[in-house]
Amino acid sequence: MRVRVTTAVLTAIAIAAGVHLAPASASASESAAEPAEFTVDTTADAVDADPSDGRCRTASGACSLRAAVMAANSLPGSTITLPPGHYRLTIPPDPELIVGDNPDPTTGDLNVDAPTTITGSGARTTVIDANLLDRVFRLRADTRMSDVTITGGRAVQRELPFTDTGGGGIANAHRLTLRRVAVTGNSAGYGGGIFNVPDSHLDLVDSTVSRNAAGEAGGIRFDDTGTVTNSTITDNRVTDPGDRPGSLGGYGGGIDIRGRGTVEILNSTIARNSSSDGGGGINIAPAYLDSLPAPLPDLIDLPLGRMTLRNSVIAGNTVDGAAANCKRAFATIDSLGHNIDTDGSCRLTAAGDLPSRDPLLGPLADNGGPTDTSALLPGSPALDAAADCPATDQRGITRPQGAACDIGAYEHRP
DSSP: OOOOOOHHHHHHHHHHHTOOOOOOOOOGGGOSSOOOEEEOOOOSOOOOSOTTSSOOOOTTSOOOHHHHHHHHTTSTTEEEEOOSEEEEOOSOOOGGGOBTTBOOTTSSSEEEOSOEEEEOSOTTTEEEEOTTSSOSEEEOSOEEEESOEEEOOBOOOOSSSSOOOBOSSEEESSEEEEESOEEESOEEEEOSSEEEOTTOEEEEESOEEESOEEEEOSSEEESSEEEEESOEEESOEEOOOOSOTTOTTOOOSSEEEOSSSEEEEESOEEESOEESSSOSSEEEOOTTGGGSOSOGGGTOOSOSOEEEEESOEEESOEETTEEOOEEESSSEEEEOSOOEESSSTTOOOSTTOEETOOOOEEEEEOOSSSSOEEEEOTTOTTTTOOOSOOSBOTTSOBSOSSSSOOSSSOOOOO
16 A cells, blocks of 8 residues: 655644644855854843844843843844743743744743754753733744753743643654653643654653643654653653544654654653543554545554664553553654553563553652652562663663663663
């Protein structure tokens, strides 16, 4: 069977999901301005007095986070440094200031439109909070973000011809790297924590995505490629999905994969997520296959999506309260070995895999390190059971601590 899924189809998917694509931002080579380094010196939410002058400066003379983002948009490649603090957004979105697909940078979420690096002082001390007014970030250019917590985001439908419901914490339309970041307590129609639209890529490293909620994709939605390394995705949930287009194959409580690119999971822990249908932990299925023209046998070239698992724990995820770690439809979940799946639904058959085994995980907690993790308890079959691991675990602890490294994001220290 063959299907030809084009960029146009994927773009239609993104629009239907409520996350709009935009032309790529001007690169540094296209701009005469040099990148700048901005250090935020206030937690107040205020706009930049003149975004085109290359300075981060509000009307009061301070450098706010919003002003720094606005200034960086005119200086591709700039860096924003955030000292410890609770950076709460307080300017609600104004639909009247949105022109077509162009978001308004002065209200609502923070709009990154040029390549930017955002560096906090640690996820436990640097908090970016959307205050339930809007999502936290809309990214339309390559972005690197580290050592922050992203919380309080809520993507809701506006009274406009366009919906705006994807990505409660982050709506990503380009290449995004998150390192030592916590994405927690956000909500959306699609992608409660993070929504990655077609032609985007996410690298999630040493990070935690937890306690987010959505109608589809409670934690992270991938509509293209991505990697999850040394990270914990836990306690996310799908709630009240309703009748959503493209719901073939169910909904993913932790991770929902809808694109044709490969998503790679390495030494990560996906646990205690929940959904109303599909895979409580991982759901992988093509978007909107049920709306493609018939006859399907002449259109489908299987598989339409692929995820790889290595050295990872998939445990305690549920659908309507019943065990359901993984579900796939017209897609593949390939084990590269040394994974644990508590209910056998991920169909692990590679060397070192431990299907239908309990990894003995502790709750999400501060076990040291920059972000919360789920510890491996004594006697866990994950101990010393992995191979070819990263040099450290999610907390920065050297691997291995025993005869071999441990499965999952957490390395147990005797």
